[in-house]
Amino acid sequence: MNALSIALDSIWTHRLRSALTALGIVIGVFAVVTLTSLGSGVRSYVTNQFKSFGATLVTITPAMPGAAAKRQPGRFQGPPQNVPSTLTLGDTNAILRRHSPAIARVVPVAILPIPVSATPGGSSGLSVLGTDQAYFSAEQLAFSSGKFTGNGIVLGQAAATALFPHVNNPKGRTLYLGKTVLTVSGVLKSTTGLTNSANHTVFVPVATGLKLAGLNNISEIVVQAKSNQSVNQSATTVTQVLDQRHPVHDFAVTKNSQMLTTINNTLSTITVFLSGLAAISLLVGGIGIMNIMLVTVTERFKEIGIRKALGARDGDILIQFLAESVLLALLGGAVGVALSAIASHLIGKIAGFPAGLTLGSVGLATGFSLLVGIVFGVLPALRASRLMPADALRTE
């Protein structure tokens, strides 16, 4: 008999209409909650990935001469593009010769434009990376068989399958790198996440690779610090060494931890932006509620008249109609949250990262629905409550 049961009864009486009205809120809440859940899922996933291994890495990449001076400290500005590399194996060795207590590993990495195939003259489209033993430890890549040797090839899991579709363990098989024949010495375990490009990569010893490709320069140098605390010391040491060898300063030193901050900031910005866009659909949903509530009030002039004649105060009528719009919005919000829980679970499963509902996003959705129900319900409810009973009763 109270406002809530009257509202429930009215919503139930016009089931289809109520469902369609609430649909706007369902979609709005679904979009907002799903996007924020996915956003925070991706963020925590990236953070965990970095925390597990990447945080101690410092990457040296080619840069425009003098560009480092213009680079703002503490800001990652994306990988340099189309900058000819002047980094060499000599640079790698120079850093190693420092024997800095802060540095655990120094790894040369060369992206090599060499076609690789199981048959002479063929091309698999797989990328070829020239590096050395330390790379696999630094990137935490494990071998399913064999190991990296001074003259053999290591295959990523997917690369092994692509090159030798019918071979269980391709270790000892031969491959053509251009015209040169090399023997497979090891295969990596499959990997996920930030290092998953390793799956599709063919690894060769860096000196061999550079000779085959006819190159003198490597693409980047990866330095692993001994601990999180020695990352800054490592970066300083590396910069000192390379400044001597590259007086024009045509290189950039990037700490992965600083990349993490940048990525997180970017992800947050994208999440907020997309949620903002999604919130517009909530607004549209709210207007839908207002529209239907106005129709409902008009339809129920007579009922309002009867209730007022029987002693209902303006406040009683206001609460009755407000309860209906709030209830509609909350029901829509609940369905939206439920759908969002299913969707983010599925997306997380497919994409391989944990994306559950966060308490925050559910709270946000509930708050939003409540707000929409009240804001867009007030006008129709006020109109209903201010109706003069004599006018309301005259409507037949």
Place this chain on the structure above:
Amino acid sequence: MNDTEQSVVIEAKGLMRQHGQGDAAVQAINGIDLVVKQGEMVALMGPSGSGKSTLMQILGLLDRPTKGSYHLAGKDVSRLTKGESANLRGRRIAFVFQGIHLLPRLSAIRNVELPMVYARFSAEERQKSAQESLARVGLAHLATRRPTQLSGGQAQRIAIARAVAPGPDLLLADEPTGALDRASGRAVLALFQQLNQDLGLTIVIVTHDPLVGRHAKRIVELEDGRIITDRPVDDRILAQNAAEVGA
């Protein structure tokens, strides 16, 4: 009838109600003086457009007069706030309308309880009064029916039960038999007479049906927003009507 000892329920002086503004302004009622005492049963009669419905709405605090004063049971109610008049409606004044004015989604007894919900009766009081009131109109057995499961006459008697349940001082009925067949209409009129006699309930019926008018103890006729006649009904006619209703 010894009028001097009875308290005054309605005392209206110079009531006016204007609809619209300027050139389009219409005086629905134009200077009405009316006194109705406790226990009276008055018929407000007149052709359509004579202002009788407007007068009833003002007497029932559903509408406000543009001019004039109105005392209900000794209290000046012509300038009440909306909230104050809402408080008096339902508790002190009850309505019976033409046609079915029950809420279709509520059972008969819930409909009867409704004014007491708004008057903040306790649940216990509400149920007790509602059951007594349904018994009074002889429809206690239909308490759980929905209005759609009732005949027109039954629905109107439920509406009367709803009107009297909170124990009002004044019952206002607007064409209460207008939508009913003759037999049901007579039953409703008999019920009004019974409530008037048993409870001493003051009843004002708006009607243009002369038969209904003749069941009242007093007939007030309106034309063009003014009272043109105000006379008691002959006891002989009343007796004859009572016989007619009983038949």
